[in-house]
Amino acid sequence: MADQYAHDEARDEPFRTPVIRWEESPGGPVLTLLDQTRLPAEEVRLVCADVPALVRAIQTLAVRGAPLLGIAGAYGVALAAARGRDVEEAAVLLERSRPTAVNLAYGVRLAADAWRAAAGKGAERAAGAALTAARELHRRDAEASSAMAGHGLALLDELLPGGGGHRILTHCNTGALVSGGEGTAFAVALAAHRAGRLRGLWVDETRPLLQGARLTAYEAARNGLPYTLLTDNAAGSLFTAGEVDAVLIGADRIAADGSVANKVGSYPLAVLAKYHRVPFVVVAPTTTIDPGTADGASIVVEQRPGREVTEPPGVGGGLVVAPPGTRAYNPAFDVTPPELVTAIVTEEGVLSPVTGGGIAALCARSRQVTIS
Numbered sequence: 001m002a003d004q005y006a007h008d009e010a011r012d013e014p015f016r017t018p019v020i021r022w023e024e025s026p027g028g029p030v031l032t033l034l035d036q037t038r039l040p041a042e043e044v045r046l047v048c049a050d051v052p053a054l055v056r057a058i059q060t061l062a063v064r065g066a067p068l069l070g071i072a073g074a075y076g077v078a079l080a081a082a083r084g085r086d087v088e089e090a091a092v093l094l095e096r097s098r099p100t101a102v103n104l105a106y107g108v109r110l111a112a113d114a115w116r117a118a119a120g121k122g123a124e125r126a127a128g129a130a131l132t133a134a135r136e137l138h139r140r141d142a143e144a145s146s147a148m149a150g151h152g153l154a155l156l157d158e159l160l161p162g163g164g165g166h167r168i169l170t171h172c173n174t175g176a177l178v179s180g181g182e183g184t185a186f187a188v189a190l191a192a193h194r195a196g197r198l199r200g201l202w203v204d205e206t207r208p209l210l211q212g213a214r215l216t217a218y219e220a221a222r223n224g225l226p227y228t229l230l231t232d233n234a235a236g237s238l239f240t241a242g243e244v245d246a247v248l249i250g251a252d253r254i255a256a257d258g259s260v261a262n263k264v265g266s267y268p269l270a271v272l273a274k275y276h277r278v279p280f281v282v283v284a285p286t287t288t289i290d291p292g293t294a295d296g297a298s299i300v301v302e303q304r305p306g307r308e309v310t311e312p313p314g315v316g317g318g319l320v321v322a323p324p325g326t327r328a329y330n331p332a333f334d335v336t337p338p339e340l341v342t343a344i345v346t347e348e349g350v351l352s353p354v355t356g357g358g359i360a361a362l363c364a365r366s367r368q369v370t371i372s
């Protein structure tokens with residue numbers, strides 16, 4: 001079955017449009033985003049001149065993925081401050097725009113705290129402080145990416161000592177499109193590829209919005225990874241065929257007990273992995289760990305419009321796949337309990353999710369903003 005992997009020619013050019021960038025324009029500062037709803041067809045630049053535009057971009061998933069949502073949220077606060085808008089109101093709007101990825105609240109609060117701390121020094125200094133906080137988060141996320149890639153590859157090599165190269169299954173999109181750097185789970189696969197130790201990357205298409213097919217396959221192709229796309233419901237047959245050595249996913253929120261919220265479809269993969277004795281590894285920066293959420297049941301899972309299922313926007317545009325009036329269940333995420341998670345790779349090292357106290361202690365040490 002190894003021949004099924006597609007070997008694409010390496011195409012190393014960067015995205016034509018930055019994933020996220022603060023820019024000065026004649027009308028004032030703007031936030032420039034790569035519109036992820038238009039990928040892979042075209043790389044289109046989306047310009048947000050105010051917070052309502054950024055909130056729309058977040059809710060339509062033009063900008064998405066936990067670490068990038070944090071960075072976008074922080075820049076959003078800086079944008080409101082720089083444009084003389086009501087920063088407290090902007091922070092609330094941004095934080096509420098999507099509920100599950102804790103990074104969004106983290107980024108918003110980081111920049112808002114910096115703005116508040118400098119508020120006594122005048123509007124300009126306070127706006128500058130918010131922007132500095134956003135830039136610092138952006139930079140730290142890039143550093144976290146490379147650290148996670150290193151720790152993740154070392155873990156894979158330890159868990160899978162055979163010399164034949166790793167066959168990794170991944171879900172959703174966790175690469176450069178969601179991060180200040182090269183991402184989370186995808187960055188580990190990329191590091192394995194660069195080290196000559198990636199035999200193949202299995203990419204779940206990730207229904208209904210197809211982040212795997214549209215975005216991960218796009219990033220894999222651009223980086224010359226040996227990858228193969230599959231429908232989400234084909235994963236079971238891959239495990240049965242012994243074609244998966246490890247599952248690598250990202251996370252949107254990790255509760256203090258080690259429960260992991262990630263793109264819907266992650267939990268079934270964890271169950272499959274457990275049954276087939278395959279490591280299930282979560283790769284996430286410490287900003288995704290939330291000591292303020294006690295357990296998996298306390299994680300708020302975003303419910304998205306049923307229309308995304310009955311008329312999937314990424315599938316042929318306007319294609320209707322169910323009879324008119326069909327109700328659809330469309331949670332954006334599911335929660336994997338800690339006992340199904342082999343390890344959590346962070347920039348600080350590898351954690352065991354069964355030591356929930358250890359996770360909370362790590363958060364307390366590494367975070368400047370507490371989310372509760």
Ligand SMILES: CSC[C@@H](O)[C@@H](O)C(=O)COP(=O)(O)O
Nearest residue numbers: 064065066172174184250251263
């Ligand atoms: C590093 S990304 C981890 C998660 O944010 C990712 O797997 C995911 O679930 C993203 O969901 P999305 O709804 O596309 O924002």
